[in-house]
Amino acid sequence: MFSKIITYFTGLFTTVEHDVEAIISDFTSxxxxxxxxxxxxxxxxRALADKAALTQLASDAAHEASAKAxxxxxxxxxLIA
Incomplete structure (x- = not known):
């Protein structure tokens, strides 16, 4: 009888230990x-920031060209008038 109780609690602790390991594994994952x-x-x-910087440079160049034109x-x- 005592051996059955000991076996039950040993199995219970082993199950709890495995459950805790599974929970820790899930959290780690x-x-x-x-x-x-x-x-x-x-x-x-970072890629979008780089693209935005290039777009800003192109926009500045276009504004400068527009002003020159x-x-x-x-x-x-x-001269004509």
Whole structure:
């Protein structure tokens, strides 16, 4: 009788130990997935920031070219008039 009780509690503790290990494993897996997702989003944000910087440079160059063209057009118009 006592051996059955001891066997029951030993099995119960083993089950609890395995459950705790499974929970820790699940949390570890979740943390790793979150870290991977954070790294991926950071890389995406960096790529978008780089693209935004290039777009800003292109926009500045276009504005400068527009201003030069308007200036030349105004000078030519003054010569003709």
């Amino acid at each position: 979740t943390v790793e997935k979150l870290e991977d997702a954070a790294a991926a989003k950071f890389a995406e944000a 308007a200036s030349v057009a105004a000078k030519i118009k003054d």
